[in-house]
Amino acid sequence: xxxxxxxxxxxxxxxxxxxxxxxxxxxxxxxxxxxxxxxxxxxxxxxxxxxxxxxxxxxxxxxxxxxxxxxxxxxxxxxxxxxxxxxxxxxxxxxxxxxxxxxxxxxxxxxxxxxxxxxxxxxxxxxxxxxxxxxxxxxxxxxxxxxxxxxxxxxxxxxxxxxxxxxxxxxxxxxxxxxxxxxxxxxxxxxxxxxxxxxxxxxxxxxxxxxxxxxxxxxxxxxxxxxxxxxxxxxxxxxxxxxxxxxxxxxxxxxxxxxxxxxxxxxxxxxxxxxxxxxxxxxxxxxxxxxxxxxxxxxxxxxxxxxxxxxxx
Numbered sequence: 001x002x003x004x005x006x007x008x009x010x011x012x013x014x015x016x017x018x019x020x021x022x023x024x025x026x027x028x029x030x031x032x033x034x035x036x037x038x039x040x041x042x043x044x045x046x047x048x049x050x051x052x053x054x055x056x057x058x059x060x061x062x063x064x065x066x067x068x069x070x071x072x073x074x075x076x077x078x079x080x081x082x083x084x085x086x087x088x089x090x091x092x093x094x095x096x097x098x099x100x101x102x103x104x105x106x107x108x109x110x111x112x113x114x115x116x117x118x119x120x121x122x123x124x125x126x127x128x129x130x131x132x133x134x135x136x137x138x139x140x141x142x143x144x145x146x147x148x149x150x151x152x153x154x155x156x157x158x159x160x161x162x163x164x165x166x167x168x169x170x171x172x173x174x175x176x177x178x179x180x181x182x183x184x185x186x187x188x189x190x191x192x193x194x195x196x197x198x199x200x201x202x203x204x205x206x207x208x209x210x211x212x213x214x215x216x217x218x219x220x221x222x223x224x225x226x227x228x229x230x231x232x233x234x235x236x237x238x239x240x241x242x243x244x245x246x247x248x249x250x251x252x253x254x255x256x257x258x259x260x261x262x263x264x265x266x267x268x269x270x271x272x273x274x275x276x277x278x279x280x281x282x283x284x285x286x287x288x289x290x291x292x293x294x295x296x297x298x299x300x301x302x303x304x305x306x307x308x309x310x311x312x313x
Contacts, residue, residue, distance in 0.1 A: 019069020118146025174301015205269025
């Protein structure tokens with residue numbers, strides 16, 4: 001399936017794997033890239049040396065394009081940004097801030113830059129900074145979220161900028177890809193669906209929670225601190241929500257309650273103290289598959305939908 005996105009990034013299918021912290025490593029990224037999509041390594045809060053090691057492992061696993069997600073609020077963002085220019089990674093996606101200060105170095109290194117945006121204002125800012133495309137992510141997604149839904153956000157971003165737009169948030173199958181194309185996007189980014197890829201190294205408990213999820217299994221916490229996050233409902237999220245609504249519970253204590261919770265979910269499968277980030281489409285994910293099977297199924301499903309729509313008169 002060829003679109004502006006596949007042409008821009010040199011990939012076969014218009015599917016990007018989300019840059020999920022503690023989850024999106026070289027093993028998962030290379031598997032998605034080998035499947036024809038764009039795999040992403042998450043730099044999260046790691047230093048440049050760790051990220052460089054992941055990049056080199058990914059290159060040893062695949063010769064196809066891949067990317068690195070940079071969380072711009074990380075204390076290591078500047079050193080990671082410089083290292084990515086040195087390594088000349090094919091693609092960078094960014095979150096939690098504006099990539100403007102790093103854009104010149106990245107562009108001089110021939111890197112394609114796709115910031116994740118949650119509003120038309122941020123999309124326009126990214127375009128002015130020199131972004132090659134933007135990823136418009138709706139609040140249905142897992143992890144940190146904005147306020148607008150994907151259905152409302154994507155067409156408004158498409159109308160607001162001249163560069164290609166990728167849709168994200170609440171997309172798990174071919175119907176989501178076809179709908180995104182109808183909204184004017186040129187591809188999709190998916191995170192939750194790839195959590196149950198066989199190449200994904202999250203704990204078995206994490207995968208179990210995704211596979212057992214229903215349509216109402218996620219909850220948003222963190223609004224009090226200005227950083228709303230969507231995750232699977234667990235004993236931890238219930239405890240966090242109660243603390244968040246308790247005016248006697250300080251903001252600092254609330255911040256401390258969140259420290260290490262994602263790592264505990266990913267590495268230890270700790271259902272009592274772990275935060276299992278996931279999008280609202282978790283209820284649509286019913287089985288573990290390889291990354292190649294996931295990408296192939298999503299694209300084939302979209303082609304079936306588009307063919308059916310073309311038959312309507």
